[in-house]
Amino acid sequence: LSSLPLQILLYANGIYYIFYFLATLAMIIYKSQVFSYPDDLLAPDLAVLFLMAILEVPRLYLGFKGNLTEAEAPLGLSLGLTVGSVVLSVYLLLWQTYVLWADVLLNALLLSAYGLESGLKVTAIAAFVS
Amino acid sequence: PADVRDAAQARVRSAPAPVTDVARLCVCDLLVAQCDVNCCCDPDCSAEDFSLFTTCSVPVVRGDSQLCSQKAAVYSLDVEANPPERIFKLIDQVNPSIFCIHATNYKQALYLKSPEIPTPENFDQLLDKFGGATFSAEPDSWNLDTDAQNPPDANETSRYEYGVPVQTEDAFLRLPSPVVSSWCSDANPAGFLVNQATKCIRSVSVEKCDSIQALSMLFYINSSILAVPKSSQMVNITVQSVVVQSLNGMRTLLSSSDVLRLPMVLDELCINAVLGVNYHITHTDTGEIIEAAAAFVLGAISKEALSIEQSFEISFTQENTQPVPLSGNPGYVVGLPVRAGFQPPGYPFPAAFLNKHSQLTILHSTSTQDCLAAQGARAPVLFGYNMISGCKLRITAAMKCQPLAQTLLDVLKGQSFPEYVASFGNSQAQDVLDWVPITQLHISEQMISHTLQSSCQIPVSLGIEVKWTKYGSLVNPQARIVNVTATITTTTLKQLPSGRERIIPITSSVVFTDISSPAEPSYKAWPTIDIKLPFDFFYPFV
Numbered sequence: 001l002s003s004l005p006l007q008i009l010l011y012a013n014g015i016y017y018i019f020y021f022l023a024t025l026a027m028i029i030y031k032s033q034v035f036s037y038p039d040d041l042l043a044p045d046l047a048v049l050f051l052m053a054i055l056e057v058p059r060l061y062l063g064f065k066g067n068l069t070e071a072e073a074p075l076g077l078s079l080g081l082t083v084g085s086v087v088l089s090v091y092l093l094l095w096q097t098y099v100l101w102a103d104v105l106l107n108a109l110l111l112s113a114y115g116l117e118s119g120l121k122v123t124a125i126a127a128f129v130s
Numbered sequence: 131p132a133d134v135r136d137a138a139q140a141r142v143r144s145a146p147a148p149v150t151d152v153a154r155l156c157v158c159d160l161l162v163a164q165c166d167v168n169c170c171c172d173p174d175c176s177a178e179d180f181s182l183f184t185t186c187s188v189p190v191v192r193g194d195s196q197l198c199s200q201k202a203a204v205y206s207l208d209v210e211a212n213p214p215e216r217i218f219k220l221i222d223q224v225n226p227s228i229f230c231i232h233a234t235n236y237k238q239a240l241y242l243k244s245p246e247i248p249t250p251e252n253f254d255q256l257l258d259k260f261g262g263a264t265f266s267a268e269p270d271s272w273n274l275d276t277d278a279q280n281p282p283d284a285n286e287t288s289r290y291e292y293g294v295p296v297q298t299e300d301a302f303l304r305l306p307s308p309v310v311s312s313w314c315s316d317a318n319p320a321g322f323l324v325n326q327a328t329k330c331i332r333s334v335s336v337e338k339c340d341s342i343q344a345l346s347m348l349f350y351i352n353s354s355i356l357a358v359p360k361s362s363q364m365v366n367i368t369v370q371s372v373v374v375q376s377l378n379g380m381r382t383l384l385s386s387s388d389v390l391r392l393p394m395v396l397d398e399l400c401i402n403a404v405l406g407v408n409y410h411i412t413h414t415d416t417g418e419i420i421e422a423a424a425a426f427v428l429g430a431i432s433k434e435a436l437s438i439e440q441s442f443e444i445s446f447t448q449e450n451t452q453p454v455p456l457s458g459n460p461g462y463v464v465g466l467p468v469r470a471g472f473q474p475p476g477y478p479f480p481a482a483f484l485n486k487h488s489q490l491t492i493l494h495s496t497s498t499q500d501c502l503a504a505q506g507a508r509a510p511v512l513f514g515y516n517m518i519s520g521c522k523l524r525i526t527a528a529m530k531c532q533p534l535a536q537t538l539l540d541v542l543k544g545q546s547f548p549e550y551v552a553s554f555g556n557s558q559a560q561d562v563l564d565w566v567p568i569t570q571l572h573i574s575e576q577m578i579s580h581t582l583q584s585s586c587q588i589p590v591s592l593g594i595e596v597k598w599t600k601y602g603s604l605v606n607p608q609a610r611i612v613n614v615t616a617t618i619t620t621t622t623l624k625q626l627p628s629g630r631e632r633i634i635p636i637t638s639s640v641v642f643t644d645i646s647s648p649a650e651p652s653y654k655a656w657p658t659i660d661i662k663l664p665f666d667f668f669y670p671f672v
Contacts (some may be wrong), residue, residue: 009356027229030229035231036238041236067252094233096235097234097235097236098228098231098234098235098236099231099232099233099234099235100228100229100231100232101228101229101230101231101232102228102229103225103232105228109451
C-alpha cells in the first residue's frame with residue numbers, strides 16, 4: 001500500500017522547494033549587491049543552487065512514481081538523489097560565502113524535510129519489498 | 131648592528147596585525163600617552179580625567195553591524211554619581227533583522243584589505259600597477275616612453291587634421307609662446323590650421339648672443355616640415371623676407387632674403403638677433419602641407435638689455451584661394467565685423483558680391499569733435515556691439531546748404547556705403563540668397579506741412595538698425611542677420627543772420643536687435659518602416 005504521509009510530504013516538499021529556490025536566488029542577488037562578493041566566489045554558490053534545482057525534479061518525480069506504483073526501484077533511486085541534495089543543502093548552510101539568518105532557517109527547514117522524507121522512504125521500501 | 135637591521139627588516143616585511151578586539155579599539159585616542167578630551171575609551175585617561183568629561187564622543191565600538199551577534203564595547207558617563215565616572219560595558223549586540231550575517235566564509239568581507247608591503251621582489255610589479263598617473267589593471271598597456279604622438283591607428287592619420295601638431299623631421303614645428311609666465315617656452319607645437327600669434331620674453335646677454343640658439347634664424351628654419359604626418363616627404367621652410375629693425379625701432383625690408391644672417395657681436399651690440407618670425411604655411415584641401423615660408427624681423431640687442439620680446443605668428447592658407455576672414459561659422463560671432471558688399475551689375479542675377487573695399491563702418495568720434503575737420507575716421511561695425519558716435523557741426527551764415535548736405539552725407543555714411551550685408555558670418559560671395567539688402571529710409575525731422583518743398587534738408591543723424599535672429603538648433607543657435615535698415619534723419623537748415631553761427635550735433639548709431647522667435651523644441655520623428663515587396667514576390671501564383 002502506498003505511504004500516504006510520504007505522498008503528502010513529497011507534495012509539500014515540491015511546493016516548498018520552489019519557494020526555497022526563489023528565495024535563495026533572491027538572497028544571493030541581494031548579497032552580491034550589498035556585500036563585496038567577488039565573481040570567483042559567486043560562481044560556485046550559484047552553481048550549487050542550480051545543481052540542487054536540477055536534482056530536485058527527478059528526485060521528486062521518482063519519489064511520486066515509486067510511492068504510487070509501489071515500486072522500490074524508483075524510491076531507491078530517489079533516496080540516492082536525496083543524499084546528493086542533502087549534501088548541497090549542507091553546503092549552502094555552512095560553506096556559502098555569506099550565510100544569512102534567513103539562509104539558516106530555509107536550509108534547516110529543507111534538511112528536516114529531507115530527513116523526514118528519507119525515513120518515510122526507507123519504511124516504504126521496506127513495506128514494498130516484503 | 132645586524133640584529134637591529136634584521137628586526138627592522140622583519141617589521142617592514144609584514145604590516146602590523148589589525149586589532150579586532152573591541153575592548154581595545156579606540157577611535158578617539160589620537161594623542162599618544164595623553165588623555166584625549168571626552169574620549170571615554172582612551173586608556174591614557176585616569177579616573178580624575180573621566181570626572182571632568184561632559185559626554186562620551188564615541189559611545190559604542192563595534193564591528194560590522196550587519197552581523198547577527200557581535201561583541202560591542204559601550205562607554206557612557208554616569209553623571210549622577212559624584213564625581214562622574216565612566217562606565218564600560220562589554221555586551222553582545224544582536225541584529226534582529228532576518229538578513230543579518232550569521233556566518234561568513236570569506237574572511238576579507240568584513241575587514242579592510244591589508245596593503246601589500248613593497249619588498250625588493252614585488253617592487254617592480256607594484257610600481258607598474260600603481261606608479262602611473264592613473265592605476266591600470268593591465269600593466270602592459272602602459273607605455274612610459276616619451277613619444278608623445280602615438281596614435282592608435284597609424285594607418286588612418288595620413289593627413290593633418292585641425293589642431294594636430296605640425297611635425298618636422300625631429301619633433302614639432304615650434305612656436306615659442308609664454309606658458310605660465312611671460313618667458314618663452316620652446317616646447318609649444320604649432321597646430322595645423324590654428325592661426326596663432328604669440329609674444330614672449332626671452333632672457334639674453336650680449337656676450338653669449340651667438341650661442342643662444344633661439345636668437346638665430348637657423349633655429350627656426352633648419353628642420354623641414356613633414357608634408358603629412360609620419361611620412362618621409364619633406365617641405366623646406368624658405369625665407370620669405372627679412373626685415374631689419376634698428377635700435378630706435380625703424381624697420382627696413384632687405385632686398386635679398388636668401389642670405390642667412392646669423393647673430394654676431396659688433397661694437398657692444400648683438401646684431402641679427404631674431405625679434406619676430408611669421409610662418410606662412412600653404413596646404414591642400416586634403417590636409418597636406420605643400421609650402422612653408424618664414425618672414426623674419428631681425429634686430430639689435432644693446433649691452434644693457436637683459437631680455438627681449440619676441441613675437442611669433444603662424445597662419446595657414448589653402449592653396450589657390452584668397453583667404454577671406456570670416457566673421458563666424460556659420461552664425462556671426464559677437465565682436466567680429468559685419469561683412470558687407472556691393473552687387474555688381476549683372477543680368478538677370480549678379481555673379482558675386484565684391485566685398486573687398488567696402489565694409490559697414492560708422493563714424494568714429496575724434497577728439498576734436500568737428501565733423502568737417504576729421505573726415506575719414508571710421509570704425510567698423512562689429513556684430514552685437516551697439517555703438518553711437520557723433521561730432522559737432524559748426525554752421526556759419528556763409529555755408530551753402532546743398533554742398534553741406536552732401537558733405538554731411540559723406541561724413542555719416544562714409545565713402546562707400548555698402549548695399550548688401552552678409553546674412554551669415556561665412557556667407558560666400560556667390561550665394562546670392564545669403565545676402566540681405568540694406569533698406570535706406572529718410573525721415574524728415576519737421577512736419578512736411580510746416581516746411582516748403584524747396585527748403586533744404588541736411589542730414590543730422592544716421593541710425594543703422596540690424597535685426598538678427600537665432601537660427602539653427604536649440605542647443606547651438608547661430609546668429610543670422612535678417613534685416614538692416616539705415617535711417618537718415620534730416621532737418622531743415624534755417625538761414626542764419628550773418629555773423630552768427632550755430633552748432634548742431636550729428637550722430638550716427640548702430641543698434642542690434644534680437645528678433646528671434648521663441649524656440650520650439652521638436653523631437654525626431656519615429657522611424658517608419660518602409661517595406662515594399664518586389665513585384666514578382668508571388669511569382670508562381672500571380
